[in-house]
Amino acid sequence: MGEIDGFVHRIRVRYADCDMQGVVFNANYFAYIDDAMDMWLQHALGQEYLDGFDYAVKKAGMEWASPARMREVVELRPTVTRWGRTSFDVRIGLSVGDRVVGEGELVLVSITPGGYEPSPVPERVRRALGEASSLMSR
Amino acid sequence: MGEIDGFVHRIRVRYADCDMQGVVFNANYFAYIDDAMDMWLQHALGQEYLDGFDYAVKKAGMEWASPARMREVVELRPTVTRWGRTSFDVRIGLSVGDRVVGEGELVLVSITPGGYEPSPVPERVRRALGEASSLMSR
Amino acid sequence: MGEIDGFVHRIRVRYADCDMQGVVFNANYFAYIDDAMDMWLQHALGQEYLDGFDYAVKKAGMEWASPARMREVVELRPTVTRWGRTSFDVRIGLSVGDRVVGEGELVLVSITPGGYEPSPVPERVRRALGEASSLMSR
Amino acid sequence: MGEIDGFVHRIRVRYADCDMQGVVFNANYFAYIDDAMDMWLQHALGQEYLDGFDYAVKKAGMEWASPARMREVVELRPTVTRWGRTSFDVRIGLSVGDRVVGEGELVLVSITPGGYEPSPVPERVRRALGEASSLMSR
Numbered sequence: 056m057g058e059i060d061g062f063v064h065r066i067r068v069r070y071a072d073c074d075m076q077g078v079v080f081n082a083n084y085f086a087y088i089d090d091a092m093d094m095w096l097q098h099a100l101g102q103e104y105l106d107g108f109d110y111a112v113k114k115a116g117m118e119w120a121s122p123a124r125m126r127e128v129v130e131l132r133p134t135v136t137r138w139g140r141t142s143f144d145v146r147i148g149l150s151v152g153d154r155v156v157g158e159g160e161l162v163l164v165s166i167t168p169g170g171y172e173p174s175p176v177p178e179r180v181r182r183a184l185g186e187a188s189s190l191m192s193r
Numbered sequence: 194m195g196e197i198d199g200f201v202h203r204i205r206v207r208y209a210d211c212d213m214q215g216v217v218f219n220a221n222y223f224a225y226i227d228d229a230m231d232m233w234l235q236h237a238l239g240q241e242y243l244d245g246f247d248y249a250v251k252k253a254g255m256e257w258a259s260p261a262r263m264r265e266v267v268e269l270r271p272t273v274t275r276w277g278r279t280s281f282d283v284r285i286g287l288s289v290g291d292r293v294v295g296e297g298e299l300v301l302v303s304i305t306p307g308g309y310e311p312s313p314v315p316e317r318v319r320r321a322l323g324e325a326s327s328l329m330s331r
Numbered sequence: 332m333g334e335i336d337g338f339v340h341r342i343r344v345r346y347a348d349c350d351m352q353g354v355v356f357n358a359n360y361f362a363y364i365d366d367a368m369d370m371w372l373q374h375a376l377g378q379e380y381l382d383g384f385d386y387a388v389k390k391a392g393m394e395w396a397s398p399a400r401m402r403e404v405v406e407l408r409p410t411v412t413r414w415g416r417t418s419f420d421v422r423i424g425l426s427v428g429d430r431v432v433g434e435g436e437l438v439l440v441s442i443t444p445g446g447y448e449p450s451p452v453p454e455r456v457r458r459a460l461g462e463a464s465s466l467m468s469r
Numbered sequence: 470m471g472e473i474d475g476f477v478h479r480i481r482v483r484y485a486d487c488d489m490q491g492v493v494f495n496a497n498y499f500a501y502i503d504d505a506m507d508m509w510l511q512h513a514l515g516q517e518y519l520d521g522f523d524y525a526v527k528k529a530g531m532e533w534a535s536p537a538r539m540r541e542v543v544e545l546r547p548t549v550t551r552w553g554r555t556s557f558d559v560r561i562g563l564s565v566g567d568r569v570v571g572e573g574e575l576v577l578v579s580i581t582p583g584g585y586e587p588s589p590v591p592e593r594v595r596r597a598l599g600e601a602s603s604l605m606s607r
Contacts, residue, residue, distance in 0.1 A: 070507055071356055071500045075349050075401070081250045082227060082347065085220035086485045093484055102540070112219045116254030116298075125351070126516070160254075208369055209362045209494055213487050213539070220485065224347045231346055240402070263489070264378070357526045358499035365496060388495045392530030392574075436530075 062098055064091040064131045068123055078122035079129075085115055088147050088159045091131035099183035107168065108177050113142065114162035120155045127151045135184050141165050141173040143184075200236055202229040202269045206261050216260035217267075223253055226285050226297045229269035237321035245306065246315050251280065252300035258293045265289045269297075273322050279303050279311040281322075338374055340367040340407045344399055354398035355405075361391055364423050364435045367407035375459035383444065384453050389418065390438035396431045403427045407435075411460050417441050417449040419460075476512055478505040478545045482537050492536035493543075499529055502561050502573045505545035513597035521582065522591050527556065528576035534569045541565045549598050555579050555587040557598075 066087050074080040079087075089112075096104045123129050130150050137144035147159040165176040204225050212218040217225075227250075234242045261267050268288050275282035285297040303314040342363050350356040365388075372380045399405050406426050413420040423435040441452040480501050488494040493501075503526075510518045537543050544564050551558035561573040579590040 069500070069504045070350065071358065071503060073351050074346065075351065075353050077351050080224075080227075080347055081253055082220045082223035085223055086218075086483070089218075089220060089485060090483045112257065114254065114256045115219055116252065118252045118300075119250065162256075207362070207366045208488065209365060209496065211489050212484065213489065213491050215489050218485055224345070227347060228345045356500075356503075357529055358496045358503060361496035361499055362494075365494075388533065390530065390532045391495055392528065394528045394576075395526065438532075 061132060061134070062095050064094045064133075066090065066129045066131065068125050068127050068129060070125055073125050076122075078124055081117075081119075084117055084119075084123075084149070084157070084159065087129060087131060087149070088115070088117070088161065091133055091147060092145065092161070092163075095133050095184075096180075100180065104180075105168065108180055109166050109168040110163045111166050111171065112161060113164045115159070116161075117157055117159040119157040121151075121157075123149075123151055123156050129156060136160075138176070138181060138185070140175055143176060143181075199270060199272070200233050202232045202271075204228065204267045204269065206263050206265050206267060208263055211263050214260075216262055219255075219257075222255055222257075222261075222287070222295070222297065225267060225269060225287070226253070226255070226299065229271055229285060230283065230299070230301075233271050233322070234318075238318065242318075243306065246318055247304050247306040248301045249304050249309065250299060251302045253297070254299075255295055255297040257295040259289075259295075261287075261289055261294050267294060274298075276314070276319060276323070278313055281314060281319075337408060337410065338371050340370045340409075342366065342405045342407065344401050344403050344405060346401055349401050352398075354400055357393075357395075360393055360395075360399075360425070360433070360435065363405060363407060363425070364391070364393070364437065367409055367423060368421065368437070368439075371409050371460075372456075376456065380456075381444065384456055385442050385444040386439045387442050387447065388437060389440045391435070392437075393433055393435040395433040397427075397433075399425075399427055399432050405432060412436075414452070414457060414461070417451055419452060419457075475546060475548065476509050478508045478547075480504065480543045480545065482539050482541050482543060484539055487539050490536075492538055495531075495533075498531050498533075498537075498563070498571070498573065501543060501545060501563070502529070502531070502575065505547055505561060506559065506575070506577075509547050509598075510594075514594065518594075519582065522594055523580050523582040524577045525580050525585065526575060527578045529573070530575075531571055531573040533571040535565075535571075537563075537565055537570050543570060550574075552590070552595060552599070554589055557590060557595075 068079055072079050072083045132148040133145050135143055136146045142162060142164045145161045145163060149156040149159065164173050166172060167174045206217055210217050210221045270286040271283050273281055274284045280300060280302045283299045283301060287294040287297065302311050304310060305312045344355055348355050348359045408424040409421050411419055412422045418438060418440045421437045421439060425432040425435065440449050442448060443450045482493055486493050486497045546562040547559050549557055550560045556576060556578045559575045559577060563570040578587050580586060581588045
């Protein structure tokens with residue numbers, strides 16, 4: 056049995072991220088997910104990944120299992136769950152240690168840089184993220 | 194044909210809400226939706242609506258049709274789309290003038306104030322939001 | 332006894348603005364001040380005030396007298412306190428009803444739009460904000 | 470010549486931190502500074518530093534020398550510049566590599582936990598931060 060491996064992005068919860076209930080404010084999880092996507096794309100494609108490629112968020116969703124709190128380190132694990140011609144879906148698992156925090160889902164549309172026209176997902180993106188994802192689900 | 198009426202919450206887009214692409218950053222729509230929920234509950238139940246009632250967000254999602262930009266006024270129109278025993282779903286339409294910006298969805302769980310135990314949705318909440326919602330869908 | 336008059340920008344405190352201590356998080360006051368500046372410039376110069384003029388924040392400061400809390404309406408009253416050739420200072424009073432929340436201070440630099448070169452404050456800006464300010468201090 | 474040493478907190482600039490001008494939004498620097506303070510106090514006093522001690526921000530200010538941009542790593546270096554009986558001042562240098570981004574200043578008031586009464590700065594806080602600061606200014 057091989058090791059389960061894959062890209063993990065870690066975010067330490069700051070005081071400013073938490074709300075009056077003492078937990079991360081719901082909208083801030085989407086900012087965490089946004090940052091995880093950027094770091095994942097950099098990791099898989101290099102820092103200049105936006106050269107000739109850009110994407111827009113068509114849908115975003117999250118379901119919570121437990122709240123994250125100040126100083127906890129949230130681990131975000133993205134994987135591609137669907138490839139379309141001009142769009143793809145990403146699922147992001149969020150956890151703190153062994154505790155599941157929740158699961159996010161994004162529908163991303165490949166667009167021409169500087170515009171909002173959908174365009175085919177570049178092969179290099181598909182390959183780089185696809186390989187990263189297959190590592191996750193081994 | 195009757196008039197379509199119902200609760201509308203308006204949020205003017207601030208400079209700080211927008212990102213490097215010049216549009217409202219995706220996570221900020223969830224903060225807008227959160228604010229619309231608070232204002233709607235106040236409107237329907239009075240400012241002290243949290244007296245004996247609280248809720249947690251179990252799921253949140255949003256699908257975009259177009260971006261909102263600085264100084265535009267986003268109109269948010271919430272309606273209840275499902276009543277469960279301890280939870281309920283809310284759909285929120287977002288628009289700028291005649292232009293659809295997108296649609297949000299929340300699954301909210303009624304909880305005991307100060308804790309995280311699910312508890313039956315109080316009848317007064319059900320009635321107040323239900324009536325507000327039926328006005329919307331006439 | 333003249334009337335004390337002048338521009339007032341009002342911001343209702345949202346749930347998301349507050350931190351674990353139940354008060355507006357300190358950094359968020361600077362976002363409030365930023366929004367007040369934008370609204371004041373629009374009020375004094377028209378919505379297209381950035382046509383041929385832009386500014387950068389060189390310094391920002393705030394001293395607190397009392398915290399603002401959820402649902403309170405913070406009133407922000409900006410006035411110019413110094414005119415330089417390429418920069419000017421603005422003082423912003425913050426209050427909730429009769430209660431003083433604090434006072435903010437900005438040093439703003441007039442820059443060429445699209446660049447970061449300091450440039451003389453346009454006469455129309457000087458006149459429009461100066462008049463607005465003199466109304467305040469009568 | 471001794472080594473210049475001291476506490477440094479590093480924050481990578483996220484996409485969400487930047488505004489329409491492509492630089493970190495001014496209010497967000499105060500959130501960075503807030504996080505640096507928390508990390509510094511943890512570093513100097515241990516994670517439970519709020520046990521019997523709390524503080525409120527009385528004044529906050531920042532002067533900018535250059536903007537920070539997406540993906541840059543901002544280094545924050547706090548030092549105590551004044552000790553009062555119930556308050557103390559902290560100066561925070563911000564830089565990206567060799568480039569100075571600016572300097573922040575805080576006036577912090579020691580308060581009784583759970584209240585807003587000023588109370589003497591505990592000796593252990595004074596000692597821990599003072600030593601950390603003296604290392605900086607050698």
